[in-house]
Amino acid sequence: MPAWAEVPAADRYWLKSARVPACFLAASLAAPADEDGALLLDLLVENGTIGAIAPAGAAAGSSTPVFDLGGRQLWPTLIDMHTHIDKGHVLPRTPNRDGSFAGAREGSSGDRKAYWSHEDIRRRMDFALRCAYVHGVSAIRTHLESHEGSAEAGWAVFRELREAWSSRIALQAVSLVPIDAFAGDYGERLADLVAASGGVLGAVTRASGGVHRGMVEDLDALLDILFRLAAERGLDLDLHVDESGDVEAAALPRIADAVLRHRFTGSVVCGHCCSLALQPDDVAAAVIARCADSGIAIVTLPTVNMYLQDRAGGRTPRWRGVTPIKELRAAGVPVAIGGDNCRDPFHAYGDHDMVDTFQQAVRIGHLDHPFADAPAMAGPIPSAIIGAGPIGTIAKGTPARFILFRARSLNELVCRPQSDRVVIDRGQVVTDALPDYAELDDLVAQRI
Ligand SMILES: [Zn+2]
Structure with a gap:
C-alpha cells in the first residue's frame, strides 16, 4: 500500500x-x-x-x-455493465488476423469451436474477475455466447462464478446470439435457459455471419419475437446495436419502436450504437428523441469502437466510432461507459479496469471542460440501468x-x-x- x-x-x-x-x-x-x-x-x-x-x-x-x-x-468502486468475459484472454492463442470486425467474428467463432470447454471458459472468466476486483470494480454484466448446441456451457460457468464471487463482484449475464437465432424454436429454449439462470435476454441486431452491414431481413418481426419472449418471462433486454458506420441499416429506431409497440415494461439497453454518430443531425436528433420516449438506456464502448471502427488495411482511421454521448444525455437518455472485450479478437487490449476505461472515454468523447458528472457514467448511471443497488x-x-x-x-x-x-x-x-x-x-x- x-x-x-x-x-x-x-x-x-x-x-x-x-x-x-x-x-x-x-x-x-x-x-x-x-x-x-x-x-x-x-x-x-x-x-x-x-x-x-x-x-x-x-x-x-x-x-x-x-x-x-x-x-x-x-x-x-465502479461498474462495468458491458463485457464479454467468456471470450476474453484468448490472446495469443487466437489473435484477430487483421484487426477488422470480420476478422474479430471469424477469430472468436473459431476459438469457441476449437477450445471452449467448461474449464477453459471458467479459468479465463475467473482471471477477468480477479483483474476487475483488484482494479476496484464491484459489478459486472457480461454477454455470453449462446449459440444453439453450445449455450449451456457458458451459462453453467456463469452460474458457478456468480455464486463464488457473490460477496466481491455482483455478476450478471446476457445471452448473445445473432437476432435471427430467434426465428425458430431455439429462441424459446434460449429464453427459458436465460430465465432459469436469472439472466438478461439479448441479441445482436445483425444476421448470423454478418458484420452489421445491411439491415437484417424481417428485423421488426424478429424484435417482436424477442420482446414477446422477454415479456412472457419478465426478462430485461440488452442488445448489441449498429456497431458499424453504416447509416443505411439503423436498428436503434426500430428497437425504440418495438419498446413502444409492445408497451414493454422491462429495462432495455442498447450497446454501441456507433452509426448514430454518422447520421445527419436531424436524423440523429429524431432517433435520440425516440430513444428518450421509449426509455432505452445506452452503453457506449469507446475503447473497442476505436479499435474496430473505420479500420481498413493500410489506411489511418478517420472517425472515432463512438455514439453521440452528449446529445443522448442532453435528451435525457441514460448513457453508461463500458469496457467491452478484453484480449480477444474483438479487442486486443484492456484489463477490466473501469478507471482506465473512464480515462480513455474522457479523451475520446471530450467528456471534460467541464468534467461535470462524467464519472457518473461508470458508477451511478450503470448501477441504475442494471439494478446494482448501492454499488x-x-x-x-x-x-x-x-x-x-x-x-x-x-x-x-x-x-x-x-x-x-x-x-x-x-x-x-x-x-x-x-x-x-x-x-x-x-x-x-x-x-x-
Ligand atoms: Zn459487446
Missing part, C-alpha cells in the same frame, strides 16, 4: 478530507464544491459499512482512528467500497494510470495482486 494511504486496520475509522465527486453521492450534501464538482467530506467506516458522510471537519477531535486523505479523490454510489448504511486515489483533482486522476490506487472492500483494504498472464500460458499458448 502506498505510504499516502495507510488505512487503519480497524473496524471503525474515519476517512478524513476525502474529495468526492458529488455525482457519486446518493443524497445531496450541503458542502462547497470545487471546480470539478467534488465535495470535501469525512466518511465514517464501521463494521464494513458507511456509518456517516459529513462535510470535512466532522472527524475533528474524534477518538476513533483517522486516516487523513488530505483532499485526495475518493470514489465508490457505484456512496450512501450511508451501504457497504464501504471505495477507490482511494493519490490524485486530488480529476485532471490528476485522468493524467496518470492510477496504478497506486487503494481499493477498499467492506472497510478492508484489498491486498490481492493482479493475476499474472503466465497463469494462462498452458491454456492460450499459440496453437492455431
Whole structure:
C-alpha cells in the first residue's frame, strides 16, 4: 500500500478530507464544491459499512482512528455493465488476423469451436474477475455466447462464478446470439435457459455471419419475437446495436419502436450504437428523441469502437466510432461507459479496469471542460440501468467500497494510470495482486 494511504486496520475509522465527486453521492450534501464538482467530506467506516458522510471537519477531535486523505479523490468502486468475459484472454492463442470486425467474428467463432470447454471458459472468466476486483470494480454484466448446441456451457460457468464471487463482484449475464437465432424454436429454449439462470435476454441486431452491414431481413418481426419472449418471462433486454458506420441499416429506431409497440415494461439497453454518430443531425436528433420516449438506456464502448471502427488495411482511421454521448444525455437518455472485450479478437487490449476505461472515454468523447458528472457514467448511471443497488454510489448504511486515489483533482486522476490506487472492500483494504498472464500460458499458448 502506498505510504499516502495507510488505512487503519480497524473496524471503525474515519476517512478524513476525502474529495468526492458529488455525482457519486446518493443524497445531496450541503458542502462547497470545487471546480470539478467534488465535495470535501469525512466518511465514517464501521463494521464494513458507511456509518456517516459529513462535510470535512466532522472527524475533528474524534477518538476513533483517522486516516487523513488530505483532499485526495475518493470514489465508490465502479461498474462495468458491458463485457464479454467468456471470450476474453484468448490472446495469443487466437489473435484477430487483421484487426477488422470480420476478422474479430471469424477469430472468436473459431476459438469457441476449437477450445471452449467448461474449464477453459471458467479459468479465463475467473482471471477477468480477479483483474476487475483488484482494479476496484464491484459489478459486472457480461454477454455470453449462446449459440444453439453450445449455450449451456457458458451459462453453467456463469452460474458457478456468480455464486463464488457473490460477496466481491455482483455478476450478471446476457445471452448473445445473432437476432435471427430467434426465428425458430431455439429462441424459446434460449429464453427459458436465460430465465432459469436469472439472466438478461439479448441479441445482436445483425444476421448470423454478418458484420452489421445491411439491415437484417424481417428485423421488426424478429424484435417482436424477442420482446414477446422477454415479456412472457419478465426478462430485461440488452442488445448489441449498429456497431458499424453504416447509416443505411439503423436498428436503434426500430428497437425504440418495438419498446413502444409492445408497451414493454422491462429495462432495455442498447450497446454501441456507433452509426448514430454518422447520421445527419436531424436524423440523429429524431432517433435520440425516440430513444428518450421509449426509455432505452445506452452503453457506449469507446475503447473497442476505436479499435474496430473505420479500420481498413493500410489506411489511418478517420472517425472515432463512438455514439453521440452528449446529445443522448442532453435528451435525457441514460448513457453508461463500458469496457467491452478484453484480449480477444474483438479487442486486443484492456484489463477490466473501469478507471482506465473512464480515462480513455474522457479523451475520446471530450467528456471534460467541464468534467461535470462524467464519472457518473461508470458508477451511478450503470448501477441504475442494471439494478446494482448501492454499488457505484456512496450512501450511508451501504457497504464501504471505495477507490482511494493519490490524485486530488480529476485532471490528476485522468493524467496518470492510477496504478497506486487503494481499493477498499467492506472497510478492508484489498491486498490481492493482479493475476499474472503466465497463469494462462498452458491454456492460450499459440496453437492455431
Ligand atoms: Zn459487446
